[in-house]
Amino acid sequence: MKKNLISATLPCLLLALTACDRSGEQSEKRQAVSETSSQLNVPDYWPKRQAPVNTALEARIQALMATMTTEQKVAQIIQPEIRDITVEDMRRYGFGSYLNGGGAYPNNNKHTSIDDWVLLAEQMYQASIDDSLDGSRIPTMWGTDAVHGHNNVIGATLFPHNVALGATHNPELIKRIAEITATEVAVTGIDWVFAPTVAVARDVRWGRAYESYSENPELVAHYAKAFVHGMQGQGETLFDQQHVISTLKHFIGDGGTVGGDDQGDVRVDEQQLFALHAQGYITGIEAGAQTIMASFNSWQGEKLHGHQYLLTEVLKNRLGFDGLVVGDWNGHGQIPGCSNEHCPQAFNAGVDIFMVPGDSWRALYDNTLADVKNGVISMERLDDAVSRILRVKIRAGLFDKPSPAQRALAGKKEKIGDSEHRAIARQAVRESLVLLKNRNQLLPLDPSKRFLVAGDGADNIGKQAGGWTITWQGTGNQNSDFPGATSIYQGLKNAIDKAGGQIELNVAGNFTQKPDVAIVVFGEEPYAEGNGDLDNLEYQRGNKTDLALLQKLQAQGIPVVSIFLSGRPMWINAELNASDAFVAAWLPGSEGAGIADVILRNTNGDIAFDFTGRLPFSWPATPAPATGKPETTLLAYGAGLKYGADELLSAKLPIESETASDQLPPVTLLAQSVKAPWRIDIGSPDQLITNTSNVQSAGPVSIRTIDKTLQEDARLLQFSGESIGMFALRADFPVDWRGYLDQHSALVFSVNPTKLGDKPLHLITACGEKCLASIDLHDTMQALPVDTWSQISVDLQCLREQGMNFGQTFVPFSLQTGSATVFSIADVKIEPGKAKTATIRCAE
CATH class of the missing domain: 3.20.20.300 (Glycoside hydrolase, family 3, N-terminal domain)
Incomplete structure (x- = not known):
């Protein structure tokens, strides 16, 4: 809806x-x-x-x-x-x-x-x-x-x-x-x-x-x-x-x-x-x-x-x-x-x-x-x-x-999460898996071997469940929000432990002992309607971290099995090239053990379950959608391998995109949901907690999702003024946005002011504990009409001049005030080429 x-x-x-x-x-x-x-x-x-x-x-x-x-x-x-x-x-x-x-x-x-x-x-x-x-x-x-x-x-x-x-x-x-x-x-x-x-x-x-x-x-x-x-x-x-x-x-x-x-x-x-x-x-x-x-x-x-x-x-x-x-x-x-x-x-x-x-x-x-x-x-x-x-x-x-x-x-x-119900869900997972590549018949795997499990989807039930999961967009969830559910990693671990094998989990692909096989689970972040629309089907366009992980493992001579989590076929030619076996696992839900059922042999060394899933959609050969024509379709509707079948794809697929451009695409930070790798934190600057609900309070700050244009695509922020409060988009690891600085980008967001106090309202970006930039938005906000949506844009150069290092972006957007203040925000993004028309501009 x-x-x-x-x-x-x-x-x-x-x-x-x-x-x-x-x-x-x-x-x-x-x-x-x-x-x-x-x-x-x-x-x-x-x-x-x-x-x-x-x-x-x-x-x-x-x-x-x-x-x-x-x-x-x-x-x-x-x-x-x-x-x-x-x-x-x-x-x-x-x-x-x-x-x-x-x-x-x-x-x-x-x-x-x-x-x-x-x-x-x-x-x-x-x-x-x-x-x-x-x-x-x-x-x-x-x-x-x-x-x-x-x-x-x-x-x-x-x-x-x-x-x-x-x-x-x-x-x-x-x-x-x-x-x-x-x-x-x-x-x-x-x-x-x-x-x-x-x-x-x-x-x-x-x-x-x-x-x-x-x-x-x-x-x-x-x-x-x-x-x-x-x-x-x-x-x-x-x-x-x-x-x-x-x-x-x-x-x-x-x-x-x-x-x-x-x-x-x-x-x-x-x-x-x-x-x-x-x-x-x-x-x-x-x-x-x-x-x-x-x-x-x-x-x-x-x-x-x-x-x-x-x-x-x-x-x-x-x-x-x-x-x-x-x-x-x-x-x-x-x-x-x-x-x-x-x-x-x-x-x-x-x-x-x-x-x-x-x-x-x-x-x-x-x-x-x-x-x-x-x-x-x-x-x-x-x-x-x-x-x-x-x-x-x-x-x-x-x-x-x-x-x-x-x-x-x-x-x-x-009856909620009943074992019989979960068994049917696990069956559905098994039957839905589509094997796209299986070079040298790598699959099924012998569970008595040594395995590395990597990728941010491996032990992430929220990611494997996708949108419309507890929250509308499926974001803001943790494994603890899924009692009785099984992550893909946990399902693998249970089976491998039972067979006497060894398994190590490391999201980044590091290991203490070299594995016989690496199983990498990666894919789209959860989204729902509106927020999931794309103009291009290239996976991780402009930020190929998962490809880098696959290539790192491949370069070390480790056979790689890719488990791809997505709500649709995507252009993943490079990722296919960097994988020895590739499974389209879609969004499997709570029963992640269904993946282990199919890709691992049983303890007797036999195939427990073969791949029976067949593509419900054509798979694209380019970042544009597949149209049924050979030049745009990599794999047709109904395609999919069984064990022992001949390969469907050539060993090396083309990875150059005709739609590629030197112009960087806009980066959305917050729309209906906050975009990975960012999260929303609220509270006092020295005591922030992560926002995990549609309505939440932390110290002097309260937040609620509201509707601007689409369902729950905006946040209503209320600062009590009892102490300094902060709303922040933050990540645990830095992002390099120097390219956006070079392309004269602006930080752009929509705001609807209801009540402003008399103290400064600081826009803050941060590049480390003692590395930040701050601009007071109070007068800019004061000039806006009350209870009306307006747009504010800030030239990134202004933030750089204030000390921001965009090569180490930990906090791309935060707002802080000590006044009793109420306003709504939405549509936070970085837009190339917008610096010259920004609300707040700096000298060339």
């Missing part, structure tokens, strides 16, 4: 009658759209489906509707987030649903207990059926992003991400994974899962490519059906107390945007849209999926959240979908003429539930209620949406099941 938060201080807030003086224009546009839509014929390649009618169920819906007020109906279509509402808000309004976004937990505590999850579910449920304030006894439902297991919950089974599951080509495994996920979700009292993602990623530069099973729509179609059956149940198990509601997402075309741009535009024609991007919806609807999430992207320039033709004419009328359409994270606010607080266009187009995190939900409720009373939204349309919501709730048994705390699985902690 994701996110575009427009300022809540809009001048037209609550002015539903005037709608910022555009109501007449909007009404005319809606009428024109309605007339056009009614005249359009949906092409025959879209299958025509008639949803079966259950007369008893429909009669029950109508009976409920007859008792509901307009206020109660509008409350059903509002979905706020747990960080932004209270139980008393639920009691007063009776929201039809609510959610926890990625990185949102009860009590804002990522280590909150299973009992606390169930308690919040129970409290919200009881408040929703308490009719003392709103007169309604309709149960609410809780939605969550359980996209590779119940990934917001500490200790849950974490399955490989979808890209890895695509490599298994095993629909039955997908069904079993969905069943297990449903079980662990049910333990926490949650009713509704925002999965599966049935995107068909056509350009893996997209930061959500790992949420896509494959570039092949046929495989995605098989998986959609299997997942829905596993999540919701079938026959006698349909929506029993071990199954929950599924969601097909994101309708439609999210994987087909130009350039892989997240939330971008899809420019294929309608028949291609159907053939490439609709197949998971066709099979998912047939399998009984009850909800579909609208997408952030546009098709032919029109936002999907406002696309009446696709949402209503195609999805609901032609495909016969009689469940509900839920919006994505404030996605309605991206429609031209809309805001997060007011968007009848999205609702009239076919969105049945507004997903509205943040503090916009009150205004959205009031404005939507006014729209209904004033005819901007017809009562017929409102009744249609509410009937769909009630239909889903009745089918899912929410009116008939016990309350969340009384359900069969509620609070059964032993």
Whole structure:
């Protein structure tokens, strides 16, 4: 999910009658759209489906509707987030649903207990059926992003991400994974899962490519059906107390945007849209999926959240979908003429539930209620949406099941990370591994030998799990946050110790005794949507530290096995050349021992498990995406070696990139997440602690993630003024940025000041304990408009003149003040060529 938060201080807030003086224009546009839509014929390649009618169920819906007020109906279509509402808000309004976004937990505590999850579910449920304030006894439902297991919950089974599951080509495994996920979700009292993602990623530069099973729509179609059956149940198990509601997402075309741009535009024609991007919806609807999430992207320039033709004419009328359409994270606010607080266009187009995190939900409720009373939204349309919501709730048994705390699985902690569940996840890891290279049949390895395990992914469960893991972006986690999980190193160690071999872990590739084989685990840092978008698929572009590690080991005559962790195929020709064996391990999740199962022989010297994984996406021959043409495709869809097979690749692959340039690329330090190798530290200058949560305090400093343009892409900083406080991006090892100094770069960041004190506000960069530079930003910030995002840029030369050595950059950005100060920051980066136009400039 994701996110575009427009300022809540809009001048037209609550002015539903005037709608910022555009109501007449909007009404005319809606009428024109309605007339056009009614005249359009949906092409025959879209299958025509008639949803079966259950007369008893429909009669029950109508009976409920007859008792509901307009206020109660509008409350059903509002979905706020747990960080932004209270139980008393639920009691007063009776929201039809609510959610926890990625990185949102009860009590804002990522280590909150299973009992606390169930308690919040129970409290919200009881408040929703308490009719003392709103007169309604309709149960609410809780939605969550359980996209590779119940990934917001500490200790849950974490399955490989979808890209890895695509490599298994095993629909039955997908069904079993969905069943297990449903079980662990049910333990926490949650009713509704925002999965599966049935995107068909056509350009893996997209930061959500790992949420896509494959570039092949046929495989995605098989998986959609299997997942829905596993999540919701079938026959006698349909929506029993071990199954929950599924969601097909994101309708439609999210994987087909130009350039892989997240939330971008899809420019294929309608028949291609159907053939490439609709197949998971066709099979998912047939399998009984009850909800579909609208997408952030546009098709032919029109936002999907406002696309009446696709949402209503195609999805609901032609495909016969009689469940509900839920919006994505404030996605309605991206429609031209809309805001997060007011968007009848999205609702009239076919969105049945507004997903509205943040503090916009009150205004959205009031404005939507006014729209209904004033005819901007017809009562017929409102009744249609509410009937769909009630239909889903009745089918899912929410009116008939016990309350969340009384359900069969509620609070059964032993089911979270259950050994049987982990065994299936480990199987999924084994089946997802794709062997790209195995020179001289190096694999499988004899576990009785001596091994060096290197690379920063070897003993790093957060890295092997990827994004959407405990936190939204999957960052800020440590191995201790994964009780019961196994790192790749630990899985290797267990097997090698059992076989009598020797194993040494050293991230940098150093060793006390020369090993027989080095196993190097490396790859992408965790990311989620937006933050993971790339303009180029070259791995470690401009900073080839992992390649240097491989080459160092190879130069010492040590055979090298590379285990590559990534959410997508990448251009890694140089890394392939520096490896004797190369395994695409994707993002395997919590059960890292699955790698050892395949690459090591068993104690009898036999092959325990062969490689069965096959590429779900074409692998690129250049930094540009593979297109299926020989010159851009290194390995085709479906490629992958078994033991004993002939090599697929030549011994030495070309490593020169046609897209290479002497111009250094911009370096992002902080966007939705902090970029490796940096971390966020807060507190007093002499007592800093690492930021590990969305909301955290340390001494005089408090930090919270907020939305600027995308979900959680900014940080709200509050300095109490009781003592000097600091916010810092820091690393344990220095980075050499002298090249950026040579290219006239600037340190650039966005800032939104709320309250400034009277003491200096220092921007500090540091190159060691007694090596730093400081510039007072107080007057610069004072000149900026309050509660408005602005940009500040600082010529790196100014910092160099103050004593900064950019060849030893430990702290590229920090802010320090002793005043009571409140502001937000976002988009911290180094940009070449920006020095001459910087806010703060220095002499040539």
